[in-house]
Amino acid sequence: MNQLMRFSRLHGDSKVAPFVAILVLVTLLASMGNLLMPQDSVFYVSTYTITLLGKYLCYAMLALAVDVIWGYCGILSLGHGAFFALGGYAMGMYLMRQIGDRGVYGNPELPDFMVFLNWSELPWFWQGMDQFWFAMLMVLLVPGILAFVFGWLAFRSRVTGVYLSIMTQALTYALMLAFFRNEMGFGGNNGLTDFKDIVGFDLQADSTRVTLFAITALMLAVILVVSHKILQSRMGKVIVAIRDGESRARFIGYRTERFKVWLFVYSALIAGVAGALYVPQVGIINPGEFSPLNSIEMVIWVAVGGRGTLIGAIVGALLVNYAKTKFTAIMPDGWLFALGALFVFVTLYLPQGLMGLYKKMMDKRKNTTDGGSGPDDVLSAPVQSSAKGGDV
Amino acid sequence: MKLKSIAAGVALSLGASVISISAMAAETIKVGVLHSLSGTMAISETTLKDTVLMMVEEQNKKGGLLGKQLEAVVVDPASNWPLFAEKTRELLTKEEVDVIFGCWTSVSRKSALPVLEELNGLMFYPVQYEGEESSKNVFYTGAAPNQQAIPAVDYLANDLEVERWVLAGTDYVYPRTTNKILEAYLKSKGVAAEDIMINYTPFGHSDWQSIVSDIKKFGGEGKKTAVVSTINGDANVPFYKELGNQGISSEDIPVVAFSVGEEELSGLDTKPLVGHLAAWNYFQSVENDANTAFIKKWKAYTSEERVTNDPMEATYIGFNMWANAVTKAGTTDVDAVEQAMIGQETPNLTGGVAVMNKNHHLSKPVLIGEIQDNGQFEVVWETEGVVAGDAWSDFLPGSKNLVSDWTAPTKCGNYNTESKECIAAK
C-alpha cells in the first residue's frame, strides 16, 4: 500500500499534463471564437474578453514565479512586482521605439515625453531598444541580473524569512520612487504608452491581440512544464529540502545559497517574461506596477490557489483576478474589504489554499491514514522552516 | 478545482460575448462614466462621477435627448492606470456607450486614449492639464496651461510686482510641463535665470522643512518673491502647514496654486493660508444666478457640506455642450457629434459663455482667488473676456509650431505650421 502511496503522490504531481491540455484547448477556442465567429454569434469572443484573458494569464505566470520560490523554497518575496515591471519596461521601451516618427511631435528619434521635456538626445540605456532581439534580451537580463545581485548578497549573508521579505519590499519601493522621477528617462508617472505596433504587426488589430494572447498561453504552458520538470528533478528535491531544513541541507553538503540564488533568478526571469507579455496587451507600463501593494497581492493569489503546487498558483491568480474584475464592477468600495478578508481567511483557515483543500478531500476519499497526514506535513513544513528563518 | 477554474474561464468568455450582444438592443443613450471610485484618486474623482450622474438625472427630467432617456454606465478603474484602458474598451465594446465622461490624471487619459482612437469613442476630459495633446476623440474642458498658469504669473508680476519665482511641483508630467512653459515664458519676459528656482518633490511628500526654508532664503534676497505651486493633492497640506510655521505669510511670499481647489481646502485648516492664491476658471464663491442654482442643486443632490470646484464646472460645461451637439447633430454618432461640438456655446458658471474651439479646447475666463479662512476663495483678479485654450504651448521648442484644427480641410490634431503637414497623417 506504500507503493500505492508513492503512486498517488506521483499522480498528484503529474496533473500538469491534463491542465496544459485544457489550457491549450481554451486558448484555441477563445482565439477561434474571436477570429472566425461573426460578431453576433453566440460563440463570438469579444476582443475585450481576449485581452482580459491575456492579462489574467500574465498574472498567472507571475503567480507561478512567486510560487516557485515561496511555495517550494520558502522564500517569500514581496518584491516580485519589481521584476515584472522591469520586464514590462524593457518591452515598453521597444514598443516606444517602434512608434518612430508617428509620435505627436513626429520626432523620429525621441519618444514624445522626451520631446516636451525637451531632452536633446536619447539616453544611453535606450540605445538598441529598437531591436526586438535586444529588447527581448533585456527582458531577461535586467530582472535576471537584479535578482542575481540581490539574491547573491542576501542569501550569502543568510538573510532569511521576514527580513528577506521586508528587504524585497524595500527594493521594489525604492525602484518605484526611482521610476517616478522624470529625470530617469522612463516617462515618470505617465510611464510608457500609446504603442503602435510590435515587430511590424498593428497592436490594435484583433489578429495581433489574439496572437499575443495565444503566445502568452503558450509561454505559460511551457514555463509550467519546465518548472514542473525542474522541481521533479533531484534539484527540485534539494529546493524543498532547503525549505524544510536549510541547516540540515548544509550539513549534508549543499551550498544552499547557490540553489536559492539560482531559483530566485529563475523566478525573476519568469516574472520578467510575464511583464513583457503584459505590456503590449494592456497598452501601458508605469511605475505603479512597482508599488509594494501589487507585489503583496501576487502573494495572496498564490496563497489562495495553494502554494507549493504550480497549478494552485495559476488557479489562484485566475480566480482572484476574475473575482476582482467582477467585484469592483458590483461594489467598488467593497473590494478592499473582500481582499483583506481573503488574506486573513486564507492564512488562518486555508493555509494550503484551494489545492490543499482539494488534496485533503482526495485523500479522505482514499481514506489512507498516512495519506491523510502526509499532505498536512508537506504543507505545514514551510511554515515551520519559515518560523526558524524568522527567529534568526 | 482546475476544471472549475476552466469553467470559470469559459463562462467568462462566453458570458462576456453574450452581454455584448444583448447590449445592442437597448433603446437608451448610454453615458459612460470613467472615474476612479476606489484607490488614491477616488478622493477627487468620485465628486465628478456624482456630477455626471446629477447632470444625467436632470437631462432626463427635461425629457432626455432625441426623445431617448439617458442611461449612465458607471465603471471603476480603481486608480489603476492600465485599468483605464481596459474599462474604456469595456464601455465602448461591451456597453457600447455613446459618450464617456472621465479621467482625472494625465496618465489615466494617456492610458485610455489609444483605445478611444482605435474604437472611435468620444470622451470629455474635465481637468486642468499640461496640454501638448489634441485627439479627435477627446474634448478637453479643463484648463490648458495658458488658461491657468500664464495668467496667474501675469497677475503676480503686474499686480504684486513679483520679480523672483519659485516653481515648486510634484514630480509628474503636469508640473514638469507647466513649469517648462512658465520658465520659458518668464525668461521671455526678461526674468534672469538666477531669479527662477525650480523644485520637484515626490507624490505625497510630507517633510517640507528643507524646501520651505530654501524658499525662505531664496525669498530673503531683496526682490519680491512668489511661489508658483503645482504641488499635487496630498502633499499640499504639510506644505502649507510648514509655510505657516516657518512664518512665511502670504504678504511675504504669496503662493499661487493650480491644483488646490475648494475640495482640497476642505481637508485643511485654512487659517494659516489666508491670502495665498489659486488660479482656476471657476470658484464656488463666484456670485451669479447660474452658479448659485448649480450649488443649490449639488448640495441637494449630495449633502450640505459638499463644495463645488473647477473640474465640476468643466464637467457641467462639457455635458451641456455634448447635449446641445447631439441635438444639433440629431444623432449620437461620434463623427457627427464631434463636428457639431466645434463652435458650441454654453453659459459657464462664472457668468460668461464657454466656446468650444477647433482644437477641442474651451475658451474660458481665468480667475485668481485668495484663500479665505472659511475654506473658500475670494476672487481678486480676473481676465477681461475669455482665454482660448491652447493645445500646443508656444513656449516649448517641441510644440511651438504645432496647431490643432479639427475642422475641414485640416482635420488634424498636430498640424505643423512650418512644414505645412499633419504629423498624424504621416
Added chain:
Amino acid sequence: MSTLTDVREVMRRDQVWSFLKDEQPQVDVSHDVILYVEGLNLSFDGFKALNDLNLYVNDGELRCLIGANGAGKTTLMDVITGKTTPDSGTVYFGQSLNLLQHDEAAIAQLGIGRKFQKPTVFEAHSVFDNLELSLKQQKTVMPMLLARLTPTELDRIDEVLNVIGLKEQRFMQAGALSHGQKQWLEIGMLLVAEPRLLLIDEPVAGMTAQETERTAELLTSLAGERTVIVVEHDMEFVRSIARTVTVLHQGTVLAEGTMDQVQNNPDVIEVYLGEAP
C-alpha cells in the same frame, strides 16, 4: 592572448564552472590521527563555552564524549562542522585540512557527517528521497538538475535502508515517521554519504530498549572503516559501546581513557559521575 585562454578555460565543455564546483581534497591520515582539535576557545558574551580544549581522535576509532549539560559537547561539534567559528584555536581534519577555513557544506563534502540532538530530516520528502539527497555526489546546481537515479545509487540506498531497517517505510513521508524511526533515518542519511568521520549527538534519545541495542551494534560495526564520535548521556549505552571515553567539563577535557579509567578518575567522580552514581 591570456584573456583568450581564460575565455577558453571558462568555455571548457568537459567541466562545470569552478564557482559551481566543489573541490574535494583527500584526507591525509598518514599519522593515523584523523581529527586534531587544539586550544579551542569560544565564549558567548562572557560565558566560556569552550576553554582551551584539546582533542585528538584516531582514524577508525569510536570515541564517546560525555559531560554535564553546558560542558561544551554540542558547541564542540558546532565548531568541527563549521556552524560556529571559535575565538581562537585550530581544528585539523587529517594532516592538512584546516576545517576552520571551510563552511558547513564544504566540511560535509570532506566527509564529516553530523547527526543532531533533535532528529532533523526533510519532512516533506519520502524516506527514499531523504537518502537520495544525502548520497555522495556532486552537490551543486547543474549536476543536481541533470542527475538521474543510477542503479549503483539505488543499491546503495537499499543497502542503507536495510541497515536502518526502514525498507518497509521507504516511500513514506519522513514527517510521518515515529521519533525513533526519524533518528534512524538521520543516521541513514549520514551513512549513505559514506563519511570518514561521523559526529553523532545523542543517538538513542527516545529509543526503545532494542532500538538502542541495534544502534549500539550499528555504531560499533561502523567503527574501523569510519571514525565515530558519539555524544551520549545514557551511561549504559556508553559503556556498551565505548572503547575510549572523553569527559568534558566547562569547555575543557577533564579526563580521557577507557570507561573504567574514567570512572575511577577522582575529578570525574567529583564533578560528573558523583552527581549520578
Added chain:
Amino acid sequence: MRRLFAILCCYVAASMVSVQAQEPVALTGDIQAAAMPETTPEKAPETVTSDSVETLLTKLTAVKLSKALPVLEKLETQGGAALLPMFKSMLAGDLYYIKSSKAVIAVVKADGKLTGRTVLGNQDLGVIEKKQIKKIRVNNKLRVFLRQAIARLQIGAPDAELRLLAVKTLLNSLNSDTVEILNSARASESDEDVRNMIDLALALHQSASPSSETRYAVVAVLADSLEKEARNKLAEIAEQDSDKKVRLAAAKALKKINERIEFYDFIDQLFFGLSLGSVLLLAAIGLAITFGVMGVINMAHGEMIMLGAYTTYVVQLMMPNAIEYSLWVAIPLAFVVSGLVGVMIERGVIRHLHGRPLETLLATFGISLILQQLVRSVFSPLNRQVASPEWLSGSLEINPVLSLTLNRLYILAFALLVFGLLLIILRKTSLGLNVRAVSQNRDMAKAMGIKTGWVDAMTFGLGSGIAGIAGVALSQLTNVGPNLGQAYIIDSFMVVVFGGVGNLWGTLVAAFSLGIANKFLEPVTGAVLASIFVLVFIILFIQKRPKGLFPQKGRAAE
C-alpha cells in the same frame, strides 16, 4: 541626546511667550507679533475729528477692493493711533460692518458666538448674528499696508517687543518720513535691541548718502546684523559703491556674515534631521516592540498610526471650542483606541499564527487593507482637517536666520518622552519583566506560570497604542487620510531592521541617523533620490550585518 534636552528647555521658555498667541501667529507666524492683541489699545487722542474718520469708515464699507488702499491711507493720517485696533482686526480678517447701519465693527468669535465691538472707542456690542453683518475684504496689498501702518503707529508702544517688531517691519519701507518717525523714536528709546534696530534702519537709509565716510560708517553698522535687509544692502554696496574702500569693507563684512549664516544653516539642517528622525522614531517605536520583542510582523502598524490620527480628528470634533487642549485628550484616547484594536488583532488573528511570521505578515496586511477601507467608508476618502493648537504653530526665532518651528520642537521632545516612558515600562514594570521573559524564552516563561497569552496581548496592545500616539503627533504634520499609515510602514520597518530587532536603543539611533542622513542628502540630491539612497543603503547594510546595528548577541539570538 543632551543637546536635545537643551533645545527642549529653550522651547519651554519660548512657549511661555507663545502660549498667549492668538490669530496673528497663524497669519504672520512669528512670536513677537503674537503679543499684539494682548496690549490694550491706547485711548484716542481728543484732537481727532472723529466724524471725518466715520465717513471714511463708511466709505470703506462701500469701496471696491482695488480702491480700498487710498481710503486706508487717509484713515491712517486722520485717525492715527485711535485706529490701531481697527487696523489689527482688519489685518486679522475680523473687520465687519453691520449691513443696516454700515457701522464698522470688529467681530470676535468666542465659543461659537460672534461678539462685536465698535472700532472707535471699542464698546462691546454683545452677541451678533452672522447675517446682520458683512465682512470687509482684505487682500495681500492691503495686508502689507496694514502691517506697516500698524508698525508706524506702534513705534511708541509701551512694549519693547512691539516697538522692535514695528521697526523691523519698517526696514523694507524706508522713506524720508518713516526715517523722521524713527529719528524721533530713537531719541526716546530706552530698549537696547530696539535702538540697535533703529540704528540699522537709519544706517540702511543713509547708505545712499553722498559722503563715503558716512557710507563707511553704515557698513560698520550693517556688519554686525543678520537681518536680510542689511545683508542685501551690503551686497549692493560691495557691488556698486563708488568708493573702493567702502566696497572692500562691505565685501569683508558680507563674508563674515555669510560665514555666520553657514554655521546657522548647518544647525538648521541638523534640526531638520532630528525632527525627521523624531517622526521616524515615533512611527517605528511601536513596531520595535511588536516586531522586535514579539517577533511579530505587523503590516497593520501603519493603520494603527492612522487610527491615532483619526482619533485626534474625532476629539477635535467633540470639543470644537477647546482645540488648545484637544491634543491632551487625544493622546491618551489614541493610545486606548489603537491599543484596543491591537489587542483585538492579536487575540483574533496573530495568536493563531504563532511562530509563523510569514503568515502573520500576510494576515496583518489583510487587516491593514480592511482598516483602511473601513476608515474610507466611515470618514470618507477625503483628508480630514485637524487644526493645530496655537501653541503648536509658529516658530522659535533664535536670530533672523535661524528659527526652529515649534511643532517640530514639541514633537521631537514628545518622541523622546515616549521613548523614555517605554524604556521605563520595559525595565521597571512587571509587565516589562514578563514581556522580556517571554521574548527571551517563551516555553520557560510559560513553565514559570507567566500567562504568555496575556503578555502577548498586552505587548501588542502597547506597541499598537504607541503607534496611536504617533498618529496624534503626525496629525499635526501631515494629512489625516486613509493612506496616512501606508506612507510610514516601510520606513518604520527600515528603522527597526536597521537599528537591530529587539533593541530599543538601536531603534532610537537608527531613526535619528536615518533622519539626519536624509536631510543632509536632500539639498545635494533632492528629496526623492535622498530617500532612495537611504533605502538602498539599508538594503546593502542588512546584507553586511543581517542583524542590524545593535544585534542581540549570544545563544539566545542563534
